[in-house]
């Protein structure tokens with residue numbers, strides 16, 4: 001199997017390269033000119049906003065499966081740079097879909113990676129969220145990802161392209177940026193252990209319930225969806241068991257090697273925090289047999305160890 005991962009220099013890309021190459025796949029991966037990719041793959045430069053660069057890579061690699069990870073993936077940045085977010089996430093996806101429609105090779109499968117954020121303002125009692133739930137995106141990033149998924153369905157139907165859509169819920173693991181909660185708490189704890197800050201961890205809303213999956217499980221889901229997902233269908237990827245953010249905090253404190261107190265930071269509280277976001281993951285299980293296997297404790301311990309190592313470098 002020959003895979004092309006578009007936008008592989010980010011958090012998930014490195015894990016997906018490892019997952020696919022370990023499964024014996026030939027892996028090609030793309031990044032922007034100013035980015036780097038390490039791993040068992042052939043690297044190509046590609047800017048998703050430039051359709052000609054996509055066509056060139058498609059026609060030279062001739063992949064069997066394409067994973068589209070390239071994105072402006074930050075909700076916070078999407079408020080500050082809405083045009084850029086739409087340019088990369090929406091126009092970029094159209095560029096890819098057009099390039100696929102015109103490509104010389106016709107039997108390519110494409111997996112479009114979207115987000116659990118697309119569900120947005122969830123109606124009470126809607127959890128666990130099935131893929132058929134109405135999307136009510138609550139921020140610009142989420143709207144662009146919902147749009148990507150809709151475009152994927154439209155191109156699949158209109159041009160008989162083989163496209164699978166994914167809505168990935170929170171995922172975490174070593175090397176994730178510290179704007180995400182598990183990495184954020186682990187970094188703070190590692191800094192406290194290293195004597196780099198006061199023994200106080202700063203937190204936001206601990207009562208919100210979210211669904212967390214280890215990134216290594218998530219990329220395994222992506223591989224299986226590439227192999228077994230049904231064309232034209234959308235799949236939730238998540239654990240299917242939301243936990244309170246307080247549980248993450250307690251686990252980090254349990255692993256920490258110093259006494260740490262907790263301080264609530266009003267700046268970390270979001271006015272419109274949705275109480276629970278939890279996916280129904282029965283569809284991916286039925287079609288691929290995938291379910292999350294790595295425990296949250298393991299993800300947290302590995303992420304904490306990763307920060308400990310990084311702070312020593």
Ligand code: A2R
Pocket residue numbers: 006007008009010011012013031032035046047048049068069070071072073074088092113114115168
């Ligand atoms: O923004 P940068 O410089 O970190 O680069 C990101 C890259 N990217 C692009 N690639 C090609 N053409 C563009 N015009 C373009 N703009 C940005 O896509 C980054 O290297 C990659 C996305 O990686 P992350 O932001 O680390 O996302 P992550 O966590 O790997 O998530 C993968 C996918 C994304 O579509 C998320 O929205 C979704 O999973 O949840």
